[in-house]
Amino acid sequence: MNQRASQAELLGASQARVAQVIDPVDWEHFCAEYWDRKPLYLADGSDRFASLADAATLRRLVESGTPWLYRRLPEMYIDSGFVPHEDLVHEYVDMDGRVARAPRLDRVRQLLLNGATANCFGQEAHFPELMALKLAFAQAFSAEVETSLFYSQKDHPGLAPHYDCGEIFVLQISGRKRWFVSDQRHVNPIVGYGGPVAYDDKAPHATIELEPGDLLYLPRGTFHHACALTEESLHTSVAIKMPSYLDLLQALAGNAADLDAMRDYLPLGGPAAWADARVELVERLRGATALPAYGAAVQRLLGRRIPAR
Template identity: 30%
Template sequence: MLTYDLCWLLGQSADEFWSEKYEKSPALWRGDGRRFNELFGMEDFERYLTISGCSDGAIVLAPPGGTSGRLDPHEVELAWRAGYSVIAADLHKRWPEVITLAADLGAAMCCALAVNAYLSPPEGSAFARHYDAHDVFILQTYGSKHWLVFDPADELPVMHTQNAQLNRDSALALDAELRAGDVLYVPRGHPHVATAGSEGSLHLTVALSPSRWVDLAHALVDVLAQQSVELRRTAHDFTSFTTTDLMRKLIEANDASASICMTELQRYLDRDRVDTALPGGALESLISDHERVGLDTVVQRRRGGPVRWGLRDGRVWLTVCGRRMELPEVAVSALEYLSRTEQFRISNLPDAYSDRAKVTLVRAWLREGIVLRTQVTHD
């Protein structure tokens, strides 16, 4: 089973990316022109137009200012011929293979991903020079596109900026033409602009949303405020206080809430996130006779999002792809095993559990759709 991890994306070890490129400088990797054919090619784009019915939000035209709202495929074609780029939005929620890409790559990079497809006409450009507040990978699937990426105008920004705000004196950091199979990495804060070649261009933009220290700080304040009345009181005449006074308030609230841990902060950050479960055997597994499950049964973890779990009030909670359940605290070892093992034979669960307990636990996971039965054997 192909896994769309970082090594697959780059076509090599990811060690240099993490040490030399991530959040530092743009980078380009050349690849075989057919390697992204199964993800989202030109035929897939046309099929997407038909299946989505060009419903609200499914298709966006760029640059902004053209027709908006619900568009039929004919209107989209006319807009493309008129010079507009056509964006298939939120493919990480709408297209099975891209959902798989976002799930696998997101798990490998420990962050949420969003994926859009950009179809640009010959010599077309979707946006003027700008920079983003998130890192992106560009996966060229068809045609070619000429990219200019500049030195950062704002190191690791927290907000996007538009063309009018850019420093035009930024030095050129990368000048490259992407062809089908190539991958480009652009860190946040690096201004960039891209123009399609003579045959047009189709590429996937994969936007990364990791948990930054500033996100954890926001989460800490919000979680502390849920437990501290002092932080919820009105800040009368706060201009007479210093930031040191404010930090003292937070430290006092934190000291009084010793139960807060980093896992709880991550859970708070993920509160509105719904992982999309991937297609493939789910319905068939759910209606199977789980009473026939035994120690030799092979199951696989539901793909589409990471395993999230934690302890609360003597119970352990578990979420996978939006499925949530609670278990006794003794299930911790089993959840640790589940979080690091994609496919396993039931008998291979930790020896801390009896054979009967292993089978009972996996039957519960099957009923909740957290794992699926598979015919593939793996020890």
């Protein structure tokens, strides 16, 4: 089997796995009607996500400080308020003279006793089925994917109303959680660009109660918040971070200097003449996209976003 056929087979298997998650909506219908357009709620009420993780194990991991060993620090919230990282971690100099960090376990455990939410990243090492799911989503969407586990407690809201900069799939693993999904949506947000958008609490919203096996898909920019209805609630958020046209522009900029035409001066005449050069710029950019180096840059862009199996 050649490499292209092998890649096609892998893509097909990954899309089939995602199709199981969004069943009874099929892959083509989801992409055409919902993807980056509108939320999707699928009630199932089964234990189909139970193998991904469990609340008791995650709580033990949090109480032991394990999530703080990973690259991205976990987040904790108490009644819609974010707990600053400096309240949860202290830094020290280790035996080799390097700055290290350790969680303040007394503080972490007290927050849990008070009903706090813990949002933990990078826990796939403890939950193999979660890793398999992450890989399937990454291959299916040709995108960078991050999974997080939300441990929440009854009547204690986690995050305040907010939106995400990636597509979000919420898979309810155990317990029940009430979600408030606003009609308000920030168009095409990208991390690090633009200013924050204020939440409009007067905008219409849907109220959705997720039970085990249920799924909620939220396009990027959709304002939402949630609160657990049972003593414990556990869900995973699968965040899809798709490449954008801005990424392609950045890939192009990195290779445009190799094209003689892109190193030409702008025309004489000052700002007015430079603004009129936009048509010529488009033509020269088209030439830059024909360079083999541009295709290689795009491949690197995609390759670094998709984890290898």
